[in-house]
Ligand code: SF4
């Protein structure tokens with residue numbers, strides 16, 4: 001796709017600013033009524049979903065050119081998709097998809113991505129992870145007493161962040177699979193970045209190359225099912241890969257698999273974990289993991305600026321993301337009490353780290369994490385739980401910076417603790 005495919009959508013943006021806030025009926029307090037971390041931080045329309053749609057449209061129509069100010073607004077966005085959900089309460093406009101195309105256009109024009117992004121993309125090219133770590137160390141997290149079955153058709157795709165930065169999540173995931181007698185393979189030093197950090201900043205061509213190489217590797221290994229413990233990897237494999245490359249693998253997030261294993265009685269949560277927790281929906285497991293259904297109909301103008309889709313187009317509202325599996329698992333851990341924040345499920349507020357923001361604008365990432373931590377603290381929970389190594393890193397940084405009394409756990413850590421293998 002290109003910006004041209006979104007022209008009518010861009011024309012239809014009425015500048016109502018609904019993409020900045022929860023819909024009125026969903027607001028529980030003024031304090032937590034905003035959904036867009038970017039407009040909350042920078043407070044200028046250009047830093048909102050709608051503002052970026054207007055800029056993209058003006059650029060597409062040749063009325064303005066790229067400028068440093070425009071690129072600043074374009075890249076201070078976590079691609080969290082909250083604007084897309086709230087806009088859809090009223091209109092069929094996809095601000096987040098338009099932002100992705102806008103970034104891809106900027107990269108194709110040679111003015112983007114940002115220097116910090118270029119630096120990590122070079123590392124992905126060279127050592128297949130954005131952290132610049134050696135490929136040989138990619139499975140350093142793997143404890144000697146964990147069983148890996150290289151012949152298994154189920155692959156645990158560890159991902160760069162769990163492999164190098166949040167190894168406790170990789171270890172907990174492997175121990176859970178072992179405890180349930182679910183055989184799994186890993187790619188070890190042959191595993192490569194899923195492409196998310198490259199794709200999200202608009203380097204589409206390079207991201208598609210990474211997708212093709214990964215698919216080839218999965219085929220060579222005889223993989224049929226891919227399990228991820230990272231919401232970013234899950235989103236790429238489940239939603240983005242099928243949009244760009246031939247992809248015929250089942251993709252499962254570990255929270256979904258644990259829920260199934262518990263239902264089958266293959267996993268027993270015996271040890272109590274006495275903790276009052278609140279759950280943060282990762283954007284890429286929640287609203288962004290709803291499949292993007294291809295639609296190839298036509299738009300019929302029935303009145304000036306009023307169009308109908310012929311045939312009707314599936315509307316991606318975010319409601320079909322994964323919200324229940326992590327909560328159902330948490331509720332089955334003895335001793336856990338789950339309390340909810342005000343903004344949850346498809347209306348959840350972002351952790352602040354995604355789409356190159358943590359690398360290029362760390363202060364913005366931290367500030368967003370602190371907004372979310374304040375909301376989590378207000379529930380009276382002792383701990384914040386999520387399902388993504390990238391959320392984990394940003395929230396742990398935010399907790400330290402803020403001096404927050406909250407502990408942070410990935411869901412896999414609590415499950416591993418309850419089955420007796422995570423202390
Ligand atoms: S993107 Fe949607 S919600 Fe935002 S200003 Fe435009 S029409 Fe309104």
Ligand code: SF4
Pocket residue numbers: 019035036037038039047048049050076077078079080081082083084095096350
């Ligand atoms: S994707 Fe998220 S951060 Fe970016 S404009 Fe939309 S709501 Fe704001």
